[in-house]
Amino acid sequence: MTLAEKILSEKSGMKAEAGDIVEASIDKAMSHDNAALVIKYFEEIGMPLKIADKIVIILDHRVPANTIKTAEAHKRIREFVSKYKIKNFYDINYGICHQVMIEEGHVSKGMLIVGTDSHTTSYGALGAFSTGIGATEMASVWATGKIWLKVPETYKITITGELPKGVFAKDIILHIIGELKADGVNYKACEYYGIVEEMALADKITIANMSMEMGAKAALFGGDNEGPYEKEFEFDVSELSPQIACPHSVDNVKSIEDVEGKEINQAVLGSCTNGRIEDLRIAAKILEGRKIADDVRFLIFPASMKIYREALKEGLIDIFIQAGGVVMNPGCGPCLGAHEGILASNEVAITSTNRNFKGRMGSKEAEIYLASPATVAASAIEGKIADPRKYL
Amino acid sequence: MLIKSKVIKYGDNINTDVIYPGRYLEIIDANEMAKHAMEDLDEKFHEKVKEAKIIVAGKNFGCGSSREQAATCLKYAGIEAIIAKSFARIFFRNAINKGLVAIECKDVDKINEGDELEIDVEKGEIKNLTKNEIYGVKPLPPFLLKIIKAGGLIEYLKEGKNEV
DSSP states (O other), X not given: OOHHHHHHHHHHTSOOOTTOEEEEXXXXXXXXXXXXXXXXXXXXXXXXXXXXXXXXEEOOTTOSOOSXXXXXXXXXXXXXXXXXXXXXXXXXXXXXXXXXXHHTTOOOTTOEEEESSGGGGGGXXXXXXXXXXXXXXXXXXXXXXXXXXXXXXXXXXXXXSOOOTTOOHHHHHHXXXXXXXXXXXXXXXXXXXXXXXXXXXXXXXXXXXXXXXXXXXXXXXXXXXXXXXSEEEEEEOTXXXXXXEOTTOTTOEEEGGGTTTOBOSEEEEEHHHHOSHHHXXXXXXXXXXXXXXXXXXXXXXXXXXXXXXXXXXXXXXXXXXXXXXXXXXXXXXXXXXXXXXXXXXXXXXXXXXXXXXXXXXXXXXXXXXXXXXXXXXXXXXXXXXXXXXXXX | OEEEEEEEEOOSOOBHHHHSOGGGTTOOOHHHHHTTTTTTTOTTHHHHTTTOOEEEEOSSBTBSOOOTHHHHHHHHHTOOEEEESOBOHHHHHHHHHXXXXXXXXXXXGGOOTTOEEEEETTTTEEEETTTTEEEEXXXXXXXXXXXXXXXXXXXXXXXXXXXX
């Protein structure tokens, strides 16, 4: 059986094979600021709260509150959490939901986790079947503790070769998305094998997180390599260059050689995709003793407060500030264009985040290029999209 | 369940950021959400939707964020059905859960903007009244139809049929 089949069999109490529709019990139900919507729908249903101990709420999307509407939503969430004694509540001082879920020990292998965020696939890095759902469906999960799921077919993705210097997990997953395209894994689970199995948890999270950008229902590490697999892919990365996803879709992926020199206005380092300590370290290594270009804004937002503190201890934050960067509080910040670092028309950003859709980070006339933290740091220095390999 | 209306046509990979931009995620009222539907994709959407209640699109409609507002805003803006070559999975679930008909159809390339369609949701049949063509589609599973007919998952659960 595939890992997805094993987990969904266990959670539904029946033999779950690809194509079956199962009703499965969830282990954790995660929501962020959109818990305000979930609460609204949950109260409309009018059923009792069944799974208070499984609910995790983490405020991260618009923190601290950017508008009165957001402030009211946060207030409503805090009142609900208090009323129903939801113990796993993380206010604005923790960080991005996916990072906090993992840091605070809410994720382990074999769990079934749903979250009202598409990048919930991140927890597959630890071998959990985790997937995104909408607010209404989450309200139903709160009331029933269960969800219906179609057991997905699984694609096996194997990465081979030795990863060249200056090329990272982000480049690997961008390359895969460029090859398989934005709907290449739609409705499917993927299991990852090969050199990525030996990579750091941070790298696995980056890959599981961004698998969503090709439609994956779940992206799993730690499988048993049993199959059956509907499709198998192998990617040799030994000759891979740093990869860039160009406007306005994540599957519009080019090698750095085809994009370098493009002038930028803003460089963004952080997010649930690439805001971990390993990401900050590599960027700091490139930036140490250097200054960013005069006309560039460089924004850094660590994925969690724990990472922020670690970066402080290691002196990374000082390096960023000395280089001319602006270090922000952990949160989703500019990634989704809700606040903090919004782009004006005709501006260009290079970012270690996960989406480059039109209007994602602000004006729909802006351009967004996605890259690894190293490429973001190199580009901040040069004021144009730059190859990080010369700095490493 | 019959839906008869004209068509607004879009392409492949229409993502949730252009359907409902992130800058409006703070909004909780559905009618207010509707004002921003398709804001970053189609400036004429609200004009078109006055007489065209069916969206026809290419593959991977609704890809990207899990934001349910993308389905909610379309429904409250007046859209009654979306026909696409394929849907991104979270959007598909959100559409059903909000009581918005979402149907996969291989023949969307034969349908043009402004065509008048009649969708028989139970039967799984789309009539193109403008071109006098019929496109067969896989009917939605019965339990999804029940959710749609109730007006969405909330209404369905409220009816006490909490067999999700």
